[in-house]
Amino acid sequence: MSDWSQIIVRSFIFLFVLFIMTKILGKKQISQISFFEYVSGITIGSIAGEVIMGLDGNIGHGILAIGIFGLVTLSVGFISLKSNSFRDFVEGKGTIFIKDGKIMEDNLKKEKYSTDELTTLLRQKDVFSLADVEFAVLEPTGDLSILLKKENRPITPKDLNVKVANDKVPQTVIRDGHIVYDSLASAGKSLKWLTNELEKLEVTLDNVFYGQVDSYGDLTVDLYDDKMKQPNPQTRPLLMAMLKKCQADMEIFELETESENAKKMYRKNAKKLNEAISILSPYLTN
Structure with missing residues (x-):
């Protein structure tokens, strides 16, 4: 077998071996890895590259070495789940860079970070002023987690004492012009509903590349x-229009009736509808 053939065969063999090893080690190995997993990953890749290009090397020895490193990595991960102290030793602990709005200079020096590098990490989190930060910690994975000062945090419905409905996971019901029936069922919608919605948007299934039902039930x-104008869902605007019409009808009924009790009832319900419209307006307008 020629050198080129051996390289091709070994490449495919170790591609398969590394794929299986990564599947065994789990998704953590390819996302936010610890110091040990970083070293292990580099070593496994180096072994694979050496055996692939080292034509005099033994393939079996390379696979054995990768298996040993993979087993050790798997064992370390398992022990880390059982022992906090072992996990802190292997994966490291978070280092506080900013506390109570003040930079911890000693911790910066310990992790060999300059203030310029700290501000760079903050900018990556869309924070451009140190004065806006209450707390910041460098995670073992190298990411910077920050907590803004209370006055700089975005206002939430909870801050305004506004109750909102829980969001549902958006469901992809059309992909590449084909209906995804499982997602359609998960969204609680029927095929007839989907057909009606497409008719409202004045499009056909053949013209739709991607379709999604959001948490409000809109398609x-x-x-x-791409040159065609994207149709907008009309469910929420129609609902808003219906609420406004009902509120207007209540006011008209109040003026037309001669009964004082009926007038009070219509006035009361019109006021309630007006309050509901004010609360729902941010959610029912495009």
């Missing part, structure tokens, strides 16, 4: 023809 579509 949003992306068309194959």
Whole structure:
């Protein structure tokens, strides 16, 4: 067998071996890895590269070495789940860079970070002023987690004492022009509903590249023809219009009736509808 053939065969063999090893070690090995996993990953890759290009090397020895490193990595991960002290030793602990709005200079020096590097990490989190930060910690994975000062945090419905409905996971009901029936069922919608919604948007299934039902039950579509104007879902605006019409009808009924009790009832319900419209307006307008 020629050298080129051996390299090709070994490449495919170790591609398969590394794929299986990564599947065994889990997704953590390819996402936010610890110091030990970083070293282990580099070593496993180096062994694979050496055996692939080292034509005099033994393939079996390379696979054995990768298996040993993979087993050790798997064992370390398992022990880390059982022992906090072992996990802190292997994976490291978070280092506080900012506490109570003040930079911890000693911790910066310990991790060999300069203030310029700290501000760079903050900018990556869309924070451009140190004065806005209450707390910041460098995670063992190298990411910087920050907590803004209370006055700089975005206002939430909870801050305003506004109750909102829980969001549902958006479901992809059309992909590449084909209906995804499982997602359609998960969204609690029927095929007839989907057909009706497409008719409202004045598009056909063949023209839809991607379709998604959001947490409000609206269908949003992306068309194959990018030059065509994207149709907007009308469910929420129609509901808002219906609420306003009901509120207006209540006011009209109040003026038309001669019964004082009926007038009070219509006035009371019109006021309640007006309050509901004010609360729902941010959610029912496009």
